Amino acid sequence: MxxxxxxxxxxxxxxxxxxxxxxxxxxxxxxxxxxxxxxxxAFQRMFERDKDDLRDLGIPIETGSNDAFFDxxxxxxxxxxxxxxxxxxFSQSEQVALGLAAHVFDGAGLAPQASTALGKLQAAGVxxxxxGFVQAHLxxxxxxxxxxxxxxxxxxxxxxxxxxxxxxxxxxxxxxxVRRGAWYxxxxxxxxxxxxxxxLSRIAGVVEALEPAAAYELPERSxxxxxxxxxxxxxxxxxxxxxxxxxxxxxxxxxxxxxSAGVPEGYTAxxxxxxxxxxxxxxxxxxxxxxxxxSPAHVRDATLARLRAVAARPLSTERA
Amino acid sequence: xxxxxxxxxxxxxxxxxxxxRPGITLTEAAAAFSISERQLMADxxxxxxxxxxxxxxxxxxxxxxxxxxxxxxxxxxxxxxxSRPLRLVPHEVATLRLAxxxxxxxxxxxxxxxxxxxxxxxxxxxxxDAPPAVVSIVTGDEGVRQSLVDALSNGRRVRLxxxxxARGDTTEPVVDxxxxxxxxxxxxxEAWSLERDGWRSYRLDRIVAVRETGEATAMHGVPPKRxxxxxxxxxxxxxxxxxxxxxxxIEYYPVAHTDGDLVTLRVGDPAWLRQLVLRLGxxxxxxxxxxxxxxxxxxxxxxxxxxxxxxxDS
Numbered sequence: 176m177x178x179x180x181x182x183x184x185x186x187x188x189x190x191x192x193x194x195x196x197x198x199x200x201x202x203x204x205x206x207x208x209x210x211x212x213x214x215x216x217a218f219q220r221m222f223e224r225d226k227d228d229l230r231d232l233g234i235p236i237e238t239g240s241n242d243a244f245f246d247x248x249x250x251x252x253x254x255x256x257x258x259x260x261x262x263x264x265f266s267q268s269e270q271v272a273l274g275l276a277a278h279v280f281d282g283a284g285l286a287p288q289a290s291t292a293l294g295k296l297q298a299a300g301v302x303x304x305x306x307g308f309v310q311a312h313l314x315x316x317x318x319x320x321x322x323x324x325x326x327x328x329x330x331x332x333x334x335x336x337x338x339x340x341x342x343x344x345x346x347x348x349x350x351x352x353v354r355r356g357a358w359y360x361x362x363x364x365x366x367x368x369x370x371x372x373x374x375l376s377r378i379a380g381v382v383e384a385l386e387p388a389a390a391y392e393l394p395e396r397s398x399x400x401x402x403x404x405x406x407x408x409x410x411x412x413x414x415x416x417x418x419x420x421x422x423x424x425x426x427x428x429x430x431x432x433x434x435s436a437g438v439p440e441g442y443t444a445x446x447x448x449x450x451x452x453x454x455x456x457x458x459x460x461x462x463x464x465x466x467x468x469x470s471p472a473h474v475r476d477a478t479l480a481r482l483r484a485v486a487a488r489p490l491s492t493e494r495a
Numbered sequence: 496x497x498x499x500x501x502x503x504x505x506x507x508x509x510x511x512x513x514x515x516r517p518g519i520t521l522t523e524a525a526a527a528f529s530i531s532e533r534q535l536m537a538d539x540x541x542x543x544x545x546x547x548x549x550x551x552x553x554x555x556x557x558x559x560x561x562x563x564x565x566x567x568x569x570x571x572x573x574x575x576x577x578s579r580p581l582r583l584v585p586h587e588v589a590t591l592r593l594a595x596x597x598x599x600x601x602x603x604x605x606x607x608x609x610x611x612x613x614x615x616x617x618x619x620x621x622x623x624d625a626p627p628a629v630v631s632i633v634t635g636d637e638g639v640r641q642s643l644v645d646a647l648s649n650g651r652r653v654r655l656x657x658x659x660x661a662r663g664d665t666t667e668p669v670v671d672x673x674x675x676x677x678x679x680x681x682x683x684x685e686a687w688s689l690e691r692d693g694w695r696s697y698r699l700d701r702i703v704a705v706r707e708t709g710e711a712t713a714m715h716g717v718p719p720k721r722x723x724x725x726x727x728x729x730x731x732x733x734x735x736x737x738x739x740x741x742x743x744x745i746e747y748y749p750v751a752h753t754d755g756d757l758v759t760l761r762v763g764d765p766a767w768l769r770q771l772v773l774r775l776g777x778x779x780x781x782x783x784x785x786x787x788x789x790x791x792x793x794x795x796x797x798x799x800x801x802x803x804x805x806x807x808d809s
Contacts, residue, residue, distance in 0.1 A: 178541055181502045185545045188507065192576050193547055206548030232504050233584030259579035265616065268609035275602075276594035276613075277529070285590050287501045290529040292587035294508035297527050298515065298580035308647045311597045311677040313630070324593075327626040328586045350627035353597075356680025357746065376746050396627045403629035418805075425658035425665040429703070439805050461770040462663055463794035464801045479802065481776030486795035491786035 183209030184225050188234060192258060196241045197250025226251075234258065260299050271304030279313050284321035313353060319375050319382045320358045326384040327351055330391055332365070336379040346373070347391045350399030354406055361402045363391070372402060411448035415455060416469040418442040423465035427458060436469065444469075452477055505530070506538055510556070510577040513569045521567045532567075539563055542571065588621035593628050600632040601675050601682045601699075603644035634682035635699030640675070642705035643684055647672050650712045655684075656704040657697055660767075665703070670695070671712035685718040694718045733768060734759045734783045741778035744771070757782065769794055 186207045191198065200222065204210045210218055226236055235257040238249050265273065277293050280286040297303065319335075326333045327348040337344050348362040349370070357374060364371040411430075418438035419428055431447035438444045449455040456477035459466045463482070468475040505528060512527065513519055525535045539558050546555035556577075559570040583591075595614045602610060618625065634640070646653045654669050670686035673694075677683075682699040694715075732751050737744065737758045745753060748771075749761040762768045765787075772781060772791035781788035 178537070180499045181506070181541050182544050184499075184503050185506055185541065186548075188503075189545060189576055190548050208544075228500055229503070232500060232507075233582060234507075255579075258581060260582045260620070263616070263620070265613060266609065268606065269613035269616070272595060272598060272602075272606065272610045272613045273591070275598040276591055279594035279597045280590070281529070285593075286529065287505075288587055288590050289594060291501070291504045291508060292583055292591050294505060294512060294528045295580040295583055295587070298508045298510075298512035300515065303527070308672075308674040309598070309601055309644075309676075310674060311594075311601050313594070313597045313677070324590070324626075325586060328589055328623075348626075350629065352629045352631070354629075354631045354680065355633055356678075374746075393626065399627040400629060403631065407631070422664045424663045425703075426663065426701075429658070439801065457774040460773045460776065460795075460798075463769075463773055464798040465663065467798075467801055467805065479799070481773060482795040482798050482802075484777035485773055485788075485791050486799050488780065488788060488792050490789050490792050491784075492789075494785065 179209060183207065184229060187225055188229060188253065191236060191251055191253040192255060194252045197237075197239050197252050199248055199250050203251065260295055263296060263299050263301060265296075265301050267304065270302055271307070273301065274304035275309055275311060277303055279311050281312060283313065284318055285324065313356075317358065317375055319378055322382045322384055323348060323358070323360045323375065324351060326382070327360070329384070329388040330393065331384045331386070331388050332390050333360075333362075333382050333384050335373075335382040337373060338377050339379055344371075344373070346371070349394055350396075350402070352399070352403045352406065354403070359406070361399055370398075370402070372406070408450055408454065411450045413450075413471070414446050414448050415471060415474050417445050417447050417459065418467040418469055419445055419462075420465045424458075424462045427462075427466060438469070439467070442467065449474070456481060502538065502541070504581070506542060507577065507581045509535075509538055510542055510571065510574050511580045513571045514574055514578055517570065519569050521563060521569060524569055536563065539569065539571075542574075546573070547576070583617075583620045585621045585623040585625070588617050589625040589628070591617055592625050593630065596628065596630045597632065597677060600630065600634050601640070601677050603641045604637045605641065605644075632677055632680055632682055633698070633700050634677075635702050639699060639702050639705055643672055643675060643699075643702075646705065646707060647674070651707045652689075652710040652712050654706045654708055655697060655702050658701045658703060660698065660701060668695070668697075669708060670697075671715060673715070673718045675699070687713075687715040687718075731762060731784075731787070732759050733762045733781060733787045735772075735779045736782050737775075738778045741775050744775075744779070762787070765790055 186209065190203065190207050203222070204218055210221065213221065230236055235253060237252055237254060240247055240249055273293065273296065277289065280289045293303065323333060327350070332345060332347050334343055334345050336342055345365040346362045347365065348360050350361050352359040352361060357376060359372055359374050361370065361372045416436055417427060417431065420442050427447055428445060431445035434444045434446050436444035452474050455474055459468050459478040460481035468478045509528060513524060521532045521535055525532045539560065542556050543558040543560060556574040557572040562568050562570050592614050595610050599607065599610045652669065652671050654667055657666050657668060659666055669689045672684055672686045674685045675682060676685055684697045684699060684702065686695060686697060688695045735758050736756055745758055751759040751761050768787060769790040772779065772788055773795060
């Protein structure tokens, strides 16, 4: 925390907002608390940094001259019309939606940004609705999620080590995907000259966002949406015949349709559509004797391979 | 963003916010900005030190620090220059719209219109299009969500038709719904189970049907917060040796620690571990405690016996 810096920057904003004309550096230096008593170079450095910091916050500091005919030193000011949030109005149900949105990033890296944004809306008269009985929370407490999200907004290239140190990737982020709580960045991998998907939790170390901003163009939104749908399970194209015991494996039963194929006592036959052999074999193996795969043979073999691997292990009582 | 930058941004919203609400309490204002009251006091002390150039008493923002510290009430004046908040920057708009996308995943369909129009209004506040973000959460179907929101709004007891994950069977618990929650990418119903006489979480995608029983819900207090998955899994630690192909489990399940190819998981339910071992087959094996694997080994042997008894060729 740097209260002096915050104070100085806030005073600078107020000073420039109050200015009727462009203020010279000297005027600013003598008016704003915190700039006095500094050497020339120290003041210049501090003023430049403050200006950059404030512009990063979206504060429109304008540079110009009061007199177009004289090439005097440039001055600075903030026009209230550019600075201030124009009037906003949200209906009551929209305010409830914003009230719910307010807690989505609780405890996560994007929380300060969301709170400040909602603070601005509230300062403009918006009353956030009570969240009531819905709480939506989107992880992303990883510092890299914030860096990637910011870089995407600024269209900055990012550099990071993927999976292990020393394998640097240079990527132009095209979009962010959040699936089942996991964050992914999809973008143009410049080293491989092809689009790639990266899971943030597999990034080793920190993501570095590079200068400059606006370094590339974003593709159509549909490109990112297509990449997102590639993460979803493939649609079911095949059908397997399963014998399911009693009321077990409710998920598989609901996906399937009952048939009259011959099955052991206590079991019912179901035709179940599937997209991936491995996935269905995992589900069937997990259900053990509650689900028997009757056909096709390659799904049954994949299931049996899993069961045999486990059955071959000694029980704790069988160990020497 | 550094803390100081966060604070400057916040003050540029906080000062107009409290000016528009004379006499607002510290508690209310801190909640509005999702900060602690202590942080809010630190912010007010900064505002108290700032103002128009000149530094004379009439130039400075007036904050009644005695009232803030003594009565917990904020009185701030002489800050007309900051009577409107700073515009939203494109990032902030994008972040709020991302949050609304998450809200939409758990909301009842009747709320879609309000969520979408709020998002569209935010979009007009930015001079740039929001960057593409796609959020996918495992949530229930719209009919289930709408029924649950109706029951919650009206305080109605319901009977769920629920497919249990670990055991794979279907149950029909009678519950008093308390809230819909999204965490770790899954949507849940938090509800009081009458049979279990306690709070239970039900995954929305496993709720097949919701029927009102005709009774009103009873008072049970507030469901416990289940923010931390690890803290919720109170079972023993089980260590598995995991092949490279099964390393993904580290990202999906509560991991206590890893050491090379050894992964130690927090196991809440033995049935869940049995299923995991069976699913992974030769990709993973329990190494300690060895008896933790017995259930899975017995289940695999029994299943193979069933297959042997019924060798149906297709």
